Amino acid sequence: MNFRSGKISLLYVSSFLSLFFYSCRPQHDYESSATDFPFEEWTIQDFHQGYEDGSLSVREVVEAYLSRIEEIDQAGPELKSVLQVNPDALAIADSLDRLRSEGKVAGNLFGIPVLIKDNLDTQDKMATTAGSRALAGSMPLKDSFVAKKLRESGAVILGKANLSEWANFRGELSSSGWSGIGGQTKNPYYLDRNPCGSSSGSAVGVSANLSVLAIGTETNGSIVCPSHANGIVGIKPTVGLVSRSGVIPISYTQDTPGPMARTVRDAAIALGCLVGVDPEDEKTLTSAGNYQSDYLPYLKEDGLKGKRIAWFKGPSGRNYKVDQLMEKAVSQMESLGATIIPIEEIEPSGTGSHSFEVMLYEYKDGLNRYFAGLGPEAPIKSLEDLISFNKSDSISLKYHNQVYLEQAQEKGDLSDQAYQDALAALNRMSREEGIDKVLESNDLDAIIAPTGSPAWKTDWINGDGFQLGSSSPAAHAGYPNITLPMGFIGGLPVGISIFGTAWSEPVLLEIAYAYEQNTQYRSPPLFIQETD
Template sequence: MNAQNTDYNKDFKFLEYDIEKLQKGYQNKEYKITDVVKSYLERIEKVDKTGAKLNAVITVNPDAMKIADSLDQVPAPLRKGALFGVPVLLKDNIDTKDKMPNTAGSLAMKDSFPLRDAFLVEKLRKAGAIIIGKTNLSEWANFRGIMSVSGWSGNGGLTKNPYDLTRNTCGSSAGSGAAISANLGIFAIGTETNGSIICPSSVNGIVGLKPTVGLVSRSGIIPISVSQDTAGPMTRTVKDAAIALGVLTGVDEKDSHTLASKNQTKTDYTSFLKPDGLKGKRIGYSKKSSGNVKVDALFQENLKFLEKEGAILVEISEEPVSNEIQGKSFELMVLEYKDGLNQYFKSLGANAKIKSVEELIAFNKNSPEEMKYFKQEFLEMTQATKGMQDENYAKLLKEIQEGSRKNGIDATLKKYQLHALIAASTSPAWKTDMVNGDNYIFEGSGAAAIAGYPSITVPMGNIDGLPVGILFYAEAWSEGKLINMAYSFEQKNPQRLVPQFKNGN
């Protein structure tokens, strides 16, 4: 079947539905929850597994229809929860205690069934969400090998970009980005260490919200970096991101970083959804070229739009986080990775197929499918360290956090009296190259990621039919303010483009 000549969107009843529209249909008895879930499962089969073969969903929940039916039985007065009846997808590095394994995209983990739900999964289920499947990802959240290809995993294969099936989805939340752009669910949960929510959201034409580290619990998520990892919503609208974020927040005793959110967290971010959120805001930007003249031109157009909406644009002369700090953050990730993975393997109990990074490395060496395209240098690097017991760890952590926070983003916001900083989120999606690996030109997400600060990307336009996002970021716990600005931008300048699954561009 030639995907280019097929209109996959024509007969899908729930195309571009959001949470509010879906739930209004339930209230008006236009359809049942089972009707909705069945439609999304059929679309996954039609678009993802056959037809366009997007390959964004790695596992479908075999109990999805059963769960939907149980929710249909709940009387209308008792239907509570912000996500009641909403079909949700999870990145396949988030634990669910059901019939779906949690694999990180690795063949070593294909039969790994967690002992409990991740904390955020408990929150989603309590809010009435139906987890209809798990999404593919760059294997081990793109921290396995140097010549990696975003969106590829040994267990899930290659995820394709729904705008052009020959182009990349970015990663590591590749399947989450492609799936939501392609309307395979209402929203997805992705995870980010550095760019893994923002980049795939940008190149797949959706909204991605990376929260402050500690706002959303990481317990039950396969880790890379305890100081940078977070989970966050990937949606088609800012409003859905705000609704989803309110469900996800909360203090979790299994993740000590969430203790800092106790007086910062909200369970409802929809109060920030005001259309005049840009008016009077001082927003900083850099004139430094992204390396892509088309992206630079598109960004300049959007700067004019921001000014038209009443924003006060301020050019900043230096990058908020230095190249030196950005480089050192990689060293920190390598040290934290070993401890994080080994602790995760331990959480799987005595029946865990893989019990250590050392065993994982050995498995991969004996798996031709795993080593087909690239190697496992990052796993070998972390195994060779003392992990977080390294004598330089505490000093390195302090240096990076001070350099990116107090002397980085905080200092820049204070110096220029800014409400937020902006940048182009990424370059457009590149042609997938299984021989030479990824071909990033740039990403705007690094500063906020290293600081553990929040950021949100929203579509700002397209280049030759390929979407590009604009990134808003600011200090810790500023999600509400960022949602406010992003919502205003989206409402006044809607740039969401429904993908058409072209095969070559």
């Protein structure tokens, strides 16, 4: 394989810095796996240059990533981030190489390996399961809108990523990253730590260099939390910017797919490939005139200059180490020309309870619609069937219950007044009385907050050990949120979230890119066995 010498030298420098950074930590058996991958930390731009100058073929790239998945994910550290590898991946690579030889290279993701969270439909040889044994072998009748857009952009779908089963809205005391089909996904920085979720496999796959990009989904925190815990960039778009058709649903009001990458630039490129109006998702009708097919013009190194940003201090005081990182981030942003204004609250008390009520109603409606769309041969035909299956299965309820499924089943339909009232209250409190009020009353461009605390040790008995988070305001409102690395605590990455009003992705990207380019906190994981 003919690699460009300049790029290889950068990789050696990156590996040296990573090893220096981790030199005080326990040694492990997987160190060579972290440093001998020829495409470690490569970007979309790097691959496209290789395709353009003829030094790379798509087949070579895909073969390398498939080998990497086998070595790191299925053996070695056994990260368990990939549920299924696409059996057609090499055939797709060959078809793209043929197009390239004919001068027909097209698409901003041409030849780029991508993992898809396994709650997004693909019409191919891969099942779509939400990690549930109830949907083992379930073959959707057509591609999700996201899968279709990826294929049109020239991406190679490498496989399906593991996730917190049913996107972590199934029951109490769950462990993020665990599914009945895939088992427990591990955090690649320290293998005994949790990857957060529910887009666990998507985040780990990108962080561990098993893929260049991944697609996750979020209802509340499921893109930003795993991105934060695994040291990558995650974009939770405005609801309606990216279609949900073909996505196993939780909430019509809050669900959205979004890109996950190692750099803001790669995430921005991917976002531009996913957007568009989809008649099968009415929410996307509101995106007409609000989406961009190219977000790269908003990536400016001086993007923080002149910005007025609120610092949401609600998560403060729960972890002094996170507070110190956040204070440093604020100082860095101020040094880059931003004005930072501390605020204590965003949305009124009680907003979350309305969100939960809306989610239960919409979960029942959405799941029943999804199951009906799988056709007469579908293994599960209703939410009631799913609940019954879980009760009879030996694995599904081994570690946590299914109380949220049962609560959703008890709800009526979307014509119920209780649902209508909860939805109206949620929208009013999270938007007009929430984010929009904060931004308008202070003449602000965006809001920042720590995305979370360092990853906790995985615990199948007590479940997740969240200390803090900031995803709810943007999630409740259906507004965009970007997280990216802001440093390390005890060798574990911590992210900063940047969120704002509807369709404000361009402004958020300006801020995120400027912060990233002037800090460069991303450092690849080394798969250390245990935390000290």
